[in-house]
Amino acid sequence: MDKRATIKDVAEAAGVGVATVSRVLSGGSASPRTRERVLAVAAQLDYRPSALGRNLRQRRTGGMGLLVPDLTDTFHAQLAEGVLACARAAGEPVVLGSTAGDPEQESELIGMLLEQSVDRLIAVPSGDEDTWAPAIRAGMTVVFADRLPARPSSDEDDDPAATAVNDLMLLDGVSSGSRPRPLDAPSVVADDRAGIRTAVRYLRGLGHRRIAFLGGPGHDRRAAAFGAAVGAPVDEELVVFATGSRDSAYAAASGLFQSRPDLSAVVAGGNVLGEAAVLAARELDLRVPRDISLVMYDDVPWAELCSPPLTVIAQPGRDMGYRAAELVLRSGGRRPRGVMLPTELIIRGSCGPHRQ
Amino acid sequence: MDKRATIKDVAEAAGVGVATVSRVLSGGSASPRTRERVLAVAAQLDYRPSALGRNLRQRRTGGMGLLVPDLTDTFHAQLAEGVLACARAAGEPVVLGSTAGDPEQESELIGMLLEQSVDRLIAVPSGDEDTWAPAIRAGMTVVFADRLPARPSSDEDDDPAATAVNDLMLLDGVSSGSRPRPLDAPSVVADDRAGIRTAVRYLRGLGHRRIAFLGGPGHDRRAAAFGAAVGAPVDEELVVFATGSRDSAYAAASGLFQSRPDLSAVVAGGNVLGEAAVLAARELDLRVPRDISLVMYDDVPWAELCSPPLTVIAQPGRDMGYRAAELVLRSGGRRPRGVMLPTELIIRGSCGPHRQ
DNA sequence: CTTGTCCATGGAAACGATTCCATCATGCTT
DNA sequence: AAGCATGATGGAATCGTTTCCATGGACAAG
Incomplete structure (x- = not known):
């Protein structure tokens, strides 16, 4: 009125x-x-x-976009809370989208943000660099969180592990130059390499030799780190990937347990995978940690509720979101190359000594 | 470029x-x-x-706002996913804010949305009707989800004149009683009364007589339903409220268990409370369901992971979000009074017969 | 006293769309 | 054949802000 x-x-x-x-x-x-x-x-x-008038005049919308695969993945929820906290402090709006891990939906959402003239974006990417190139070319300030877009699928070498190794080398600046450089966007990631390495060493210290990695979309880095930590000849059957859904995660975990009864320990690459592993183990009457030891990447509130409570590799989800938002807001002038936050192995009760 | x-x-x-x-x-x-x-x-x-030009001309921003207390509460994440799904289908942006259950932050976020000319809003409210009256008066189409704003605190030392003015503005017809009518906004809620009633009956059927309710902010309806289901003389010590945080929930649960050793069953009013109850019970060496039976409101993926798996009152979080988004988008002309979705008691393993 | 500098100030032009309204052509009715 | 209805079309106004630029006054230096 x-x-x-x-x-x-x-x-x-x-x-x-x-x-x-x-x-x-x-x-x-x-x-x-x-x-x-x-x-x-x-x-x-x-x-x-009115923000409307101002935005039109300045030809840009304030605030930022946030794209995550799935909010019911608690890690993404933590990340989002961090982003929101920073945005609230700055009085800026956040436009949220969830991609379900589907590059196509991701592309559509990028298009929608472009239409809204949102020129700052924080993303846990699902698509590869080809998906993201248009956004960056359109002048968006993009900050990737938790992971980087995969290299574009170059037909013959779509082996996730090999691709991940490439990423790893490029990140470390060891790129020898035949591949194009990664997208020019800063990122906020956790040091998952170190986290995975610590976890694997811990498991090996307990006597485990047959250790599997259960990964999901975007866990290539972690898989590669797993491979490196386990040692040279990685049993390929012991690195299993699921797609984004909980069903797929459960199927992958269940399949792994059934096909490899010699398995004595599992590293789950994310909390959804960990959830699936616990469920599948129970369904197959595998007792944790008696029959199988489990380390889950991501610390989430319910990890403590399991019995036994889950040993986890914690990464600071909320902080990552906050830092990413800071980065994308303070995009005046130079952008720092990226931020890497530490992980921590939190030992609870889901790992035990290897028993034959 | x-x-x-x-x-x-x-x-x-x-x-x-x-x-x-x-x-x-x-x-x-x-x-x-x-x-x-x-x-x-x-x-x-x-x-x-460009959405900018269009919005300015039409003096409104498309899309909708979404305000929830806390995304790491899995129910809110599910709700948000539902909203996002509907919005994506409509090609509309969603501006997200998280209020931490604080009416003041809620007010600020409403102000921010107003500034952005976002005139459609879905909210899991934390503040009372006084917090929300300005938004509705400003012409926003508001749909409440999961719960309604509380009646304004009618402090005895309220300025009578101010109250009268407020009442006048809130009233949308003839005032027949002393209380103002509820805000004129549709809502999408679950039939938590029925859910709680079913759960209490189930527990009573198992022989439990000393049953407690562990609630959080916004669980007043559920607490009332609990009181009604338990029967006339409700032991007031058996209805305990926590504030929004996990710490507070844990403290409330722990305090309840310690002060009432005669307790044999607990109904947790939400998944965060349920989490706290499991944790507190374990800490105090109370075995579920041997020593204490537990029913949790909200079905969440990890409810199945607990041992024993949690018996829950499921409400369709995702559907609720989707319906709320539909409602707020199709706000052309008449608005339906509101939607109530069914709940379902899912019996798993956290309730057992009463043992003395 | 004149000239030049420096602020404070307001008018007006963007920004990119939608939409009202006038114009014009076309085809139909009488 | 004239009048009228219909439909396509483009010019211009509008939304609410920021920002460029011109104006005018005050004050200091010459």
């Missing part, structure tokens, strides 16, 4: 021009007298500048 | 006026010949209309 006051209303009521009001409100120069009057009138009229 | 094409570019390239382009693109009338040419040119220029 009573539509909001515009800058024009304020200007008239204060007996000044709109330009002056705009200047006062955005910190420009004005005489103390004028400033005071304008502020008083604005407050009295409960004037709030 | 290469900024996006505007409607003017398309118009020039197609040799028509901007009005014609606009009409063609938004389904207005145009001759087949013109339509074809405009569409061809638009496609060739990769033209995408």
Whole structure:
């Protein structure tokens, strides 16, 4: 009914021009007298500048986009909470999208954000670099969180492990140059290599030799780190990938347990995979940690609820989100190359000594 | 670099006026010949209309806001996924905010949305009706999900005049009683009364007589339903409330178990409370279900992981989000009064017969 | 006293869409 | 054949803000 006051209303009521009001409100120069009057009138009229007008004029929307594969994955929820906390502190809106791990939906959402002139984006990417190139080319400031887009599928070498090794080398700056450079976007990731390595060493210290890795989409780095930590001849059957869904994760875990009864320990690459592993183990009457030891990547509240409580590799999900938001907001001028946060092995009760 | 094409570019390239382009693109009338040419040119220029211009002209932003207390509460994540699914289908953006259960933050976020001219909002409210009245008065279409805002705290020292004014604004018809009518906003809730009733009956059927309710913010309805189901003289010590945080939930659960050793069953009002109950029980060496039976409101993936798996009252979180989004989008003309979705008691293993 | 500098200020032009309205051509009715 | 209805079309106004630029006054230096 009573539509909001515009800058024009304020200007008239204060007996000044709109330009002056705009200047006062955005910190420009004005005489103390004028400033005071304008502020008083604005407050009295409960004037709030419309983001619409400003955005159109400045040809960009404030705030940021956030794209995650699945909010019911607790890690993504933690990440999102971190992003929201930072955005709230800055008074900026966050436009959220969930991609279900599908590059096509991801592309569509990028398009939607482009249409909204949202030019800052935080993403846990599902698509590969080809999916992301358009966004960056369109001038978006993109910060990747948790993982980087995969290299474009170059037909013959779509072996995840091999691709991951490539990523790893490139990240370390050891790239020998035949592949194109990664996209020019900073990232906030956890040091999952170290986390996985620590976990594998821990398991080996307990006597485990047949250790499997249960991964999901985007866990290539972790799989590669697993391979490196386990040692040279990796039994390929022991590295299993699921697609994003819980069903697929369960099927992968169950299949792994059934096909490899010699298995004595599993590293799950994420909390959804860990969940599936616990479920599948119970279904097959495998006792944790008596029959099988389990380490899960991601610390989530329910990890403590399992019996026994799950030993996990914790990564600071909330912090990662917060840092990513900081990065994408302070994109003035130079962008730092990226941030890597530490992981921590939290030993609870899901790993025991190897028994033959 | 290469900024996006505007409607003017398309118009020039197609040799028509901007009005014609606009009409063609938004389904207005145009001759087949013109339509074809405009569409061809638009496609060739990769033209995408800017939401900024449209929104300013129409004085409203498309899409919707979504306010939840905490995304790491799995139920809220499910709800959000539902909202996002519907929004994606409609091609509309979703602006997300998390309130941490704090009415003040909620108010600020409402203000931010108002500034963005987001005039559709789905909320799991934390504040009371006084918090929400401004949003509705400002013309927002609000749909509440999961719960309704509490009645305003009618403190005895409230300024009578102010209260009267408030009442007047809230009233949308003739006031027949002393209380103002609820806010005029539809809602999507689960039939938690029935769910709680079923759970209590189930527990009583197992022989339990000392049953407690462990609630969190916004669980008043559930607490009331619990009281009604348990029967007339409700032991007030057996209805305990926590604030939003996990720590508070744990403290409440732990305190309850310690102060009432005669307790034989607990109904947790939400998954965060259930989590706390499991944790507190384990800490105090109470075995579930031997020493204490537990029913948790909300079905979440990890409920099956506990040992024993948790008996839960399931509510369709994702559906609720989807329905709420539908409701807020199809707000053309009449709004249905609200939707209530069924709950279901899923019996797993956390309840056993009462043993003295 | 004049000239030049420096602010404060307001008018007006963007920004990119939608939409009202006037114009014009076409085809039909009388 | 004239008048009228219909439909396609483009010009221009509009949304609310920021920002460029011109104006005018005050004050200091010459």
